[in-house]
Amino acid sequence: MPELPEAERARAQIEKVLGREIVFVDDRDTYVCRPHAPGEIAEALIGRTLTVAHRRGKFLWAETSDDGPELGLHLGMAGRIAIDEPAHEKWDRFALEFADGSRLALRDKRRLGRALIEPDFDHIGPDAALISRDAFRERVGRGSMPLKARLLDQRSLAGVGNLLADETLWRAKLNPKRAAGELSEEELDHLRRVLRAATRDAIRKGGVHTGDFIPHRKRGHACPRCGTTVDRATVGGRTTFWCPNCQP
DNA sequence: AGGTCTGTTCAGCT
DNA sequence: TAGCTGAACAGACC
Structure with missing residues (x-):
């Protein structure tokens, strides 16, 4: 049940794979990847790299190379970021695979996490740890x-x-x-x-x-x-x- | 084994 | 508009 501290750990996990070329994207879960159809996120990301990992509150997003779209991630209630762990058929709701063979997965038993491109955070307030x-x-x-x-x-x-x-x-x-x-x-x-x-x-x-x-x-x-x-x-x-x- | 509880977000009400 | 309720999910627990 991730809150801000767990989200910050997840952001640090994402940082480990910055700069690696994305060669495969598993975006088949249409609930977690809503509103995208299968293949849409893959098309937007394959060939690019993640360049910067951000967090505000529990919301995570990464910039991508070559003016690519941002990739938004949310852990939901039970999600975590798994780096280079053996793929889990059931609980890996979204995954990126990189040219060097490494892998990032959104592992989420409850399926309440999210993965989407061009996330909109306009309605989200300031981070609880940074607010004036x-x-x-x-x-x-x-x-x-x-x-x-x-x-x-x-x-x-x-x-x-x-x-x-x-x-x-x-x-x-x-x-x-x-x-x-x-x-x-x-x-x-x-x-x-x-x-x-x-x-x-x-x-x-x-x-x-x-x-x-x-x-x-x-x-x-x-x-x-x-x-x-x-x-x-x-x-x-x-x-x-x-x-x-x-x-x- | 079945019912209840769990937590976050969002749609849909008043 | 502010605030409330329930749906969505699926595993953990009793």
Whole structure:
């Protein structure tokens, strides 16, 4: 279940194959490669190389040589980038093969990942790890939506998933159900600092889904800070855990 | 073995 | 327009 930290690892993986000539593209999965027909992505990429790998939030894209189209990739909920691993017939939803025999695959059990050319990121907000203080105040601190729902909205802010949202709100001692627009500037600034720190920690630990990032995120578990049993509810359409004592 | 849960994005409502 | 709901997917889990 990739979030920003996992996406950054994936971007680094893509960097390993920059400059290699693409000789084959497996774009047969019309769901993952929508809206393209089979062969369209292949036609656009064969003969070119990937030149630069970018990321904003969870969205990945690579520039291609000779003014070629950009290649957009998204890991969905279960995807990862596999470099030079033996091909997996079922789970490799998209793949590039290079002239030197190496291979890049979008390996995704759930099939919610995406691969497409000329991706459009106009509607995606600034990266959660890079957003300025003023932009954060403006984009997050508005509206009547629950604060957690606002953090998960990739148009407001790109990169925060369910686990990172819970971890960040727990560290910041903010209740996920509070209306985002009712936070003070001080609370928003604090939230932004905590979010950046939590994101850095998650990247360092190799991702947010390693198990120990937010250990109390289970029914009936105790808050690591005060021992209170955590509450559980659906907020913004997502399962949410919080400490009713620390996050009033 | 079957039902429930999982998370992100997007379409389609109000 | 803002915000909410459910569909899409398919494996993990109980």
